[in-house]
Amino acid sequence: MTEQSPSSLPVFRVAPSVAPTTNTHLEIAEVTKNFGSQSVLKGVDLSVAKGGTTAIVGPSGSGKTTLLRLIAGFEHPDTGSISLSGQPVAGNGVWIPAHKRHVGYVAQDGALFPHLTVGQNIAFGLNAGKLDGGRRAVNARVQELLEMVSLDAAMVKRRPHQLSGGQQQRVALARALAREPELMLLDEPFSALDAGLRVATRRAVAKVLNEAGVTTILVTHDQAEALSFADQVAIMRGGKLAQIGNPFVVYTRPADRATAELLGDAVILDAWMEGSLATCSLGGVPVRRPPAQGKVQLMLRPEQIRIAPDGPIRGVVVDTDYFGPETTVRIKLAETNASQHAASGNGHRYPGGGEVITIRHWNASITKPGTELCLRVVGEGVAFPQEREHGQE
Amino acid sequence: MKLRKNALVGIAVAATAVFGLAACGSNSNTGSAASGSAAAGGGITVYNAQHESLTKEWIDAFTAETGIKVTVRQGSDTEMSNQIIQEGEASPADVFLTENSPAMTQVENAGLFADVDKATVEQVPAEFRPSTGKWTGIAARSTVLVYDKNKISEDKLPKSMLDLANPEWKGKWAASPTGADFQAIVSALLELKGEAATDAWLAGMKENFKAYKGNSTAMKAVNAGEVDAALIYHYYYYGDQADTGENSNNVTPYYFKNQDPGAFLSVSGGGVLKSSKNAADAQAFLKFITGKQGQEILKNGTSFEYPVGSQVEANKALVPIKDLEAPTVDPAKLNSTQVTDLMTKAGLL
């Protein structure tokens, strides 16, 4: 597995299954980019294997779109280099302009040409003269692509403004796929879609790209999208990549607190780490790779905290939010008895309980406010060093 | 930069258009339709401050006779004289025609005229041209006061033009001070009575008069009853009478006579520029218009100005020149620059 850095700052971890091999399609090395006085990318390294799907997820303003535009060739990197299939395309005095990179790009709002029909949009990148069969071949290919993105063949004559948002995105995808690029860049392609449509479109697009064997890089701020779509997730924050790994790893073993909170709900508690056991208000939780001893912050995912009648931890329901399939429950944990730990003389180390945590449960009836519950923790936790800036206890 | 090519193409297109037009602008089409078939030589350019219709009649006849093409630039006396002076050596003008003398004197004093051909000079009597021989008279017009009989009785008519500055004439008379015609009348006043008297008269005028743009408009106003009288030139009246008369049927012309400044006979001038590249053709043109044929156009045509050359008589409808009792004024002494300054100072310009 990966090496663990003894320092408390996050270092990006690369899962071996997508580690650089001779199969690298895209290589980004120490790329920085400034716009005027504003530093947007502060040193990014990333490798993407052929055929793989990578999601770059991060909050707005973290630089994800800039990185994508650098790969596409719309901007020059200030330092660092970018290579496609081993050939340098940017940096170190090399510059291959966008139209020569053979990279597909789908912009955030589709960027369909308003003055052309759907068919003409899709065929824009095709050169009728170069294809065997000329115009007819182009039309056939357009039909093929429309089918690929599950759009009706009759759409060919429509204009972009006559399509819905989801349809426009799919046309944009078809247009980019027309040239059979080996690398596809998607810039938040599903963000403008309604929630219900989003999942369906995402699945359809993932299927298309997978079947075509196209290396894909998706930029999104939606963690669910990133985790479900890709086989490699890169978390971007403040112009740098905080962590790279497969979805399961980044979700269950985030590199730091901010990453943890970005990828989903997290329950963060103060804890005392001894060996590989972290003691917190939820009791002792095993931690696989403790970054430090003593005071740490323990992260658990809400689904790891179960309501069990025989659970060792007690708590009282403060309030609940019913939202259909599940209920969000806020529980105030029981105060721990100081005498419990007094004997070992370490009373001051262990947290005293009383924190309010948020979990989810399917059964609304047992979680009425005021109910006393018993809780149990399942699985391992992740520990982060205490954040020094806050000067907490 | 991706834009470089496009921008350069754009500039090339624009530049070509500009220079193309520049090229065809300099040898532009003639103003006269009677260009005839075979045009001899390069043709001449006339800076014309005379009435367009009169010059057109001259040009048509001249081109029909000689085949020489004429291009006209239309303007007003002092506008064009100043322009010619500004242009200097580079002026494209071959011939300069005016309605009044001060503009000619101005150009002459700038040393821009060539000597007029002896043959031409001999066609015009001495009182209608300057002694220097740098230009010649081509027509003449008399100052006149047109008035409404019903508003002003004969005994109330002013004895002298100077009377118009008196308080009893407040709001009763009109003129067109922005035109070169009126400025020529003022220049004659300046020459005859001196600067002080002119200043005083102009001040009185500012109090009394109503401004109109153009002598015809002023006459029309008298005709319509808007104002009692107007100080203009004679041919506007006779011209309109010969036409429909709708702008002059209610007015009567009154001549001051007695060598009064108001009887001033203004001489229209014509000269050849030193910078002319077609001097021979230019001189020919001047000779033509002061010759019998050209002067007869004044007699028989629609302009109703007085002929000055080749002993051609005036149109029958007009008062003969000798009966006008015009004051003697040396055209070479008329100073247009000083007049514009005085009028600007008086707030008329």
Next chain:
Amino acid sequence: MSTVSLLAVLIALFSLVPLGYVAYMTVATGWDTAVELIFRPRVGELLLNTVLLTVITVPLCLVLGAGGAWLVERTTLRGHRWWAVALAAPLAIPAFVNSYSWVSAIPSLAGIWSGVLIATLSYFPLVYIPAAAALGRLDPAIEQSAASLGLGPWAVFFRVVLPQLRIALTGGALLVSLHLLAEYGAFAMIRFDTFTTAIMVQFQSTFNGTAGNMLASVLVFLCLILLLAEVKSRGTARYARIGSGAPAKATRLPLRHYQLPAQLSLAAVTVLAFGVPVWFVLKWLIAGGVEVWAADEFMPALLQTLLYGAVGAAVTTVVAFPMAYLAVRRPSWFSKLLELSNYVTSSLPGIVVGLAFVTVSIRAVPGIYQTAGVLIAAYVLLFLPRALVNLRSGLAQAPKELDEAAQSLGKAPLTSFVRVTLRLTAPAAAGGAALVFLAIVNELTATLLLSPNGTRTLATEFWSKSSEIDYTGAAPYALLMIVLSAPMTYLLFQQSKKVAGQ
């Protein structure tokens, strides 16, 4: 600096020539003479006339323009589609033709009130058109929120609707004032003296004399003040819709018993502003018979006008392109400064630009004096903003994302620029070119000063004929100017509906 920026800078410098000329002449004249020529009673008269004219006409135009726009766009006015066009139509009639018709109707027309009458009737569409466009794009949600907060219809109009019209109204007011300052023919015909008529008079008497130049500098000063006033009054408020979703159609206020008065007043305005001029032009035309059409100046004048109009429009659009590109794709203080320099020059009256070019060409570059190129250059300077405004809105509809998409699809940068950006900007560019064409056809003063010998345009021919009170002879030219202006006016009307409230 990129090529585009360099081009834009050159154009901006070029457009500052008239301003530089005025400054130079003022300085070169010497302080004493300048003071003597500027601070004299005559100038006081002219100033009074000009200021009075502006101060009375502009509010009248605002009332007519905004009121008409409101009636047409936001009430249940019958036949509002026709009224919309009718209220814009007077723009097709040049002010000096308007004056010519009114003088035919009432020969004794003179003085300030006649000036106000003709100016108001000629220029209120300049307020009406942007106001109507702005009203048509107003978001009813804002008014509905105001209503839900307890404001009645009148209060809604004054406190919610009118403030949103601010940009349109201040822009319109500025346009009207600049036109008033620059107008020559209309006021000369009714013997109303303003700075421009006085400058023309000085020009005719002294050609390039000092007194004329000094008057020009005062005029330029007035124009700059107006520009500043407009910028200040525009404020910093934003008027575009905030929030997602498309704005709904605005509801129309029912007029009920105000319907008839509204119809009558609009009819009165249309008759005065459009009916009277057209009637008299036709009357003179019929009175003149067939002969006036056969005049041999007619065809050359028409052809030359068309030629100058077409070439001028094309050159202006091309020249405007670098500045528009910078303003839309790379906005910065730099692009704003360039635009400002051009905006300032275009606010100068044609006569000042003409004088400047005459002097510069005679003294500095005699080779170009009296060539068609100089006249076209003057047109470019005068009408660049019209092309610029349209090009900007057209370019804004072709964002660089589309260009990039085309490049990512394998098209070289130049190809994608032509096939996407240029293609999308073309309609707006054509609209701008049409506007410039309209302006050139009606331009009088700069043409009088700069045109090469023997050039005749419809405007100059009309002017020389009507100056000799040859009204019948002038009529065909007037008619043709109206006929040529009409389609362009319609285009302007249509374009304004698409341009967002800027």
